[in-house]
Amino acid sequence: EVPLLESGGGLVRPGGSLRLSCAASGFTLDKHGLTWVRQAPGKGLEWVSSMSPIGATTYYADSVKGRFTISRDVSKNTLYLQMNSLRAEDTAVYFCAKSPEWLFPSVDSWGQGTLVTVSS
Amino acid sequence: EIVLTQSPATLSLSPGERATLSCRASQSVSSYLAWYQQKPGQAPRLLIYDASNRATGIPARFSGSGSGTDFILTISSLEPEDFAIYYCQQRHSWPLTFGQGTKVEIK
Numbered sequence: 001e002v003p004l005l006e007s008g009g010g011l012v013r014p015g016g017s018l019r020l021s022c023a024a025s026g027f028t029l030d031k032h033g034l035t036w037v038r039q040a041p042g043k044g045l046e047w048v049s050s051m052s053p054i055g056a057t058t059y060y061a062d063s064v065k066g067r068f069t070i071s072r073d074v075s076k077n078t079l080y081l082q083m084n085s086l087r088a089e090d091t092a093v094y095f096c097a098k099s100p101e102w103l104f105p106s107v108d109s110w111g112q113g114t115l116v117t118v119s120s
Numbered sequence: 121e122i123v124l125t126q127s128p129a130t131l132s133l134s135p136g137e138r139a140t141l142s143c144r145a146s147q148s149v150s151s152y153l154a155w156y157q158q159k160p161g162q163a164p165r166l167l168i169y170d171a172s173n174r175a176t177g178i179p180a181r182f183s184g185s186g187s188g189t190d191f192i193l194t195i196s197s198l199e200p201e202d203f204a205i206y207y208c209q210q211r212h213s214w215p216l217t218f219g220q221g222t223k224v225e226i227k
Contacts, residue, residue: 059215059216
C-alpha cells in the first residue's frame, strides 16, 4: 500500500493553472502535518508549502506565496496544491509528504512525485 | 531565512569506507535538523531526525550528531545501496530550508 500518491501534473503554459492532488491511504490527513516539496530538473529540494496537523495552519515559501494554495479534503483523504499564475521556474517534480505531529514539518513519508512542466 | 550549507558537494569513496557529511546552518537551529537520502528517480527518504535520531527502519551504520549550527551525518561503512545524494533540512523556523545536497559516489 502506497501511503501517498500524487496526480495532476502535466504541461501548462506560463500564466496557467494546475491543481495537484495527493491521495493518502493507511492514515488520516487531519492527524498529520502535510507538506509539498519540489525539485527542479537536476536540482535540489525546495520546500513549497505546509499545513500543520493542529488547526490546519498553512505556510508558504515566498516564491509561491499568493499564487499557490494548499488545502485538504478530509472526507476524501486527499491533499491539494492549487497552482495559479504558473511560471517557467515552477517546472519541477512536486512531492507531497506527511509528518506526525511531533515531527512536523520534517516529514517521514513521501509520495513518488508528479512532474509539472511550465512552457509555451 | 536559515541557510544550510552542505560540504563537500561530492564525496568519492569505496564500499566499506566511512563517509562524513557536514551541514552548517547560518544561525542556530537547536537540534531541529533532519537528513534525507535520495536516489535517482526516487523520492527522498528520512534517515535522521532532530539531529541524532534514526528514523524507523534505518540501519545502524547511519548516525547523526551536532546541535546549534554544525551537524554531521556519518555512514560508518558504505554499502553499495548508500551511494546517493544526501540533504539536510531544518525545522527550527519558517521557511523550511534544505541544504544543497552532498553526492556520495563510488570511487
